[in-house]
Amino acid sequence: MGELCAGFPESYWRGLEPTGYPEDFVSALTRHGWLAALIPEQYGGAGLGLTAASIVLEEINASGGNAAACHAQMYTMGTVLRHGSDEQKQSLLPRIAAGELRLQAFGVTEPTVGSDTTKILTTARRTDGGYVVRGQKIWTSRALHSDVMLLLARTTPIDQVEKKTEGLSVFLIDMKAAGERLTIRPIKTLMNHSTTEVFIDDLELPATALVGEEGKGFRYILDGMNAERILIAAECIGDGHWFVRKASAYASEREVFGRPIGANQGVQFPIARAHAALEAADLVRYKAAWLFDQQQPCGPEANMAKLLASEASWQAANACLDTFGGFGFAEEYDVERKFRETRLYSTAPVTNNLILAYIGQHVLGLPRSY
Numbered sequence: 337m338g339e340l341c342a343g344f345p346e347s348y349w350r351g352l353e354p355t356g357y358p359e360d361f362v363s364a365l366t367r368h369g370w371l372a373a374l375i376p377e378q379y380g381g382a383g384l385g386l387t388a389a390s391i392v393l394e395e396i397n398a399s400g401g402n403a404a405a406c407h408a409q410m411y412t413m414g415t416v417l418r419h420g421s422d423e424q425k426q427s428l429l430p431r432i433a434a435g436e437l438r439l440q441a442f443g444v445t446e447p448t449v450g451s452d453t454t455k456i457l458t459t460a461r462r463t464d465g466g467y468v469v470r471g472q473k474i475w476t477s478r479a480l481h482s483d484v485m486l487l488l489a490r491t492t493p494i495d496q497v498e499k500k501t502e503g504l505s506v507f508l509i510d511m512k513a514a515g516e517r518l519t520i521r522p523i524k525t526l527m528n529h530s531t532t533e534v535f536i537d538d539l540e541l542p543a544t545a546l547v548g549e550e551g552k553g554f555r556y557i558l559d560g561m562n563a564e565r566i567l568i569a570a571e572c573i574g575d576g577h578w579f580v581r582k583a584s585a586y587a588s589e590r591e592v593f594g595r596p597i598g599a600n601q602g603v604q605f606p607i608a609r610a611h612a613a614l615e616a617a618d619l620v621r622y623k624a625a626w627l628f629d630q631q632q633p634c635g636p637e638a639n640m641a642k643l644l645a646s647e648a649s650w651q652a653a654n655a656c657l658d659t660f661g662g663f664g665f666a667e668e669y670d671v672e673r674k675f676r677e678t679r680l681y682s683t684a685p686v687t688n689n690l691i692l693a694y695i696g697q698h699v700l701g702l703p704r705s706y
Contacts, residue, residue: 337370337391337392337395337396338395338399340364340365340368340370341395341396341399341401342399343364344358344360344361344364344399344401345400346400346670348360348361348401349400349401349402349670349673350667350668350670350673352528353528353667353673354524354528355522355524355528355530356528357405357478357480357481357530358401358402358405359481361401361405362405362406362438362481363435365406366435367435369381369382369433370392371406371409371410371432371435372432372433373388373389373392373410374386374389374410374413374414374417375413375417375429375432375433376417376429379425379426379429379430379433380429380430380433380434381429381433385625385628385629386410386414386563386566386567386625386628386629387622387625387626387629389410389567390566390567390569390570390621390625391570392410393407393410393567393570393571393574394570394571394573394574394577395574396571396574397571397572397573397574397575397578398573398574398575398577398578398581399574399578400578400670400674402527402528402677403571403574404477404529404530404571404677404680405478405530406440406478407564407567407568407571408439408440408441408442408477408478408482409432409438409439409440410563410567411442411560411561411563411564411567412439412440412442412486412560413439413563414559414560414563415486415506415547415556415557415559415560416428416429416439416486416508416547418556418559419506419547419548419556419559420508420547420548421544421547421548423544424508424544424547428484428508432484437483437484438478438481438482438483438484439482439483439484439485439486440477440478440479440481440482440484441476441477441478441479441482441484441485441486441511441534442476442477442485442486442560443458443473443476443479443485443486443487443488443509443534444456444473444487444488444557445473445474445475445476446458446471446472446473446474447472447474447533451686451687451690453488453504453554453557454494454500454501454504454554455494455500456471456488456489456490456504457471457472457490458470458471458472458473458487458488458489458490458536459471459489459490459491460489460490460491460505460507460541461491462491463540465540465542465543466540466541466542466543466544466545466546467491467507467540467541467543467545467546468538468539468540468541469487469489469507469509469536469538469539469541470536470537470538470539471489471536472533472534472535472536473487473533473534473536474523474533474534475523475531475533475684476520476531476532476533476534477529477530477531477532478530478531479511479520479532479534480520480522480530480532481530482511483510483511483512484508484509484510484511485508485509485511485534486506486507486508486509486547486560487506487507487508487509487536488504488505488506488553488554488557489504489505489507489553490503490504490505491503491504491505491550491551491553492551497551501554501555502551502552502554503551504551504552504553504554504557505546505547505550505551505552505553506546506547506548506553506556506557507541507545507546507547508545508547509539509541509545510545514539516537517536517537517538517539517540518534518535518536518537518539519534519535519537520532520533520534520535521533521534521535526676526679526680527673527676527677527679527680528677529680558635561638561685561686562624562628562634562635562638563628563638564685565624565638565639565641565642565685565686566621566624566625566628566634566638566641566642568642568645568646568681568685569617569620569621569624569638569641569642569644569645569646570621570625570645571681572617572642572645572646572648572649572678572681573614573617573618573621573645573648573649575649575652575653575674575677575678576610576613576614576617576645576648576649576651576652576653576678577614577652578674579610579649579652579653579655579656579671579674579678580607580610580611580614580652580655580656582656582669582670582671583607583652583655583656583659583660584598584607586659586660587603587604587607587659597659598659603658603659606651606654606655606658606659607652607655607656607659609651609655610648610651610652610655611652613644613647613648613651613652614645614648614649614652616644616648617641617644617645617647617648618645620637620640620641620644620645621641621645623637623641624637624638624640624641635694635698636694636695636698636699639686639691639694639695640691640695642681642686642688642691643688643691643692643695645681646678646681646682646688647682647688649678649681650678650679650681650682653674653675653678653679656671656675657671657672657675690706693705693706
């Protein structure tokens with residue numbers, strides 16, 4: 337993996353700014369089998385666990401790249417593997433493993449409800465032959481670079497279910513077959529993330545597009561969200577190691593007032609603290625990934641891994657930028673690019689405040705805060 341990443345140096349990623357998609361890199365990952373890490377061997381994949389997949393994404397970010405270009409194929413895979421039908425697996429997984437298809441888009445969030453997923457307005461109405469989907473999604477990254485999208489829609493109105501988490505269903509969308517029923521609009525953001533908003537206009541789906549049981553989709557999505565948080569944590573760990581390595585090298589070489597700036601505790605200590613925070617977060621990441629691979633409950637660990645890793649990477653980013661001083665804002669050093677990229681993960685794919693609320697309520701037994 338390290339050898340492959342070395343073939344795509346920091347200058348490659350810098351050259352993609354502000355909106356270029358790393359097509360060559362993603363194709364190389366696919367060609368070498370890395371994006372099929374979680375696909376079982378019987379379908380042409382490597383049959384590895386989430387721990388191994390997290391190491392792949394960590395290495396991409398630690399090398400100076402950005403795994404956001406392809407990470408969705410890792411975390412959406414769990415929903416398909418655990419809840420998809422045999423027919424869906426046979427139809428999709430060998431083609432994904434071979435690079436014929438990309439499963440990169442995850443349509444969950446909507447502009448009017450944000451993190452309150454149970455209140456989504458996208459609906460899938462039953463018909464004689466399947467479903468008709470209508471609605472809107474936002475922050476659906478890589479929708480323009482994906483062949484298949486995993487979509488969450490409400491199949492039973494929220495006022496007709498006993499629990500608000502019921503009545504939600506997951507569908508596999510063939511994006512090319514959807515044609516003009518899907519309108520995809522890019523969203524320009526702080527970092528190069530290839531994100532979009534998607535408008536779905538009476539899209540007809542066959543019954544075979546439904547993943548698992550109708551109305552149970554929220555539980556299926558949670559599997560994907562736990563995987564997503566563990567993998568995002570790994571990417572943050574990779575970012576953090578890049579920042580610490582970059583800052584340490586520069587602080588050892590850069591001389592001001594006749595001595596390396598790294599000899600000054602005001603420069604050295606923030607880098608050291610960031611390294612310690614990364615090491616601690618990494619342990620939680622590995623625990624969460626191990627639990628996931630053992631098919632044990634891992635919600636608290638997945639959430640804490642994402643929280644701690646995103647905070648540690650941001651700590652490392654600031655230590656690195658402070659170490660470089662004015663040069664840190666220059667494009668040629670890549671610090672400002674990575675600084676922007678890692679800042680995302682304090683806010684997305686779930687804000688750290690919601691993680692704290694989850695820990696308070698579900699781990700510590702405190703009163704519900706939202």
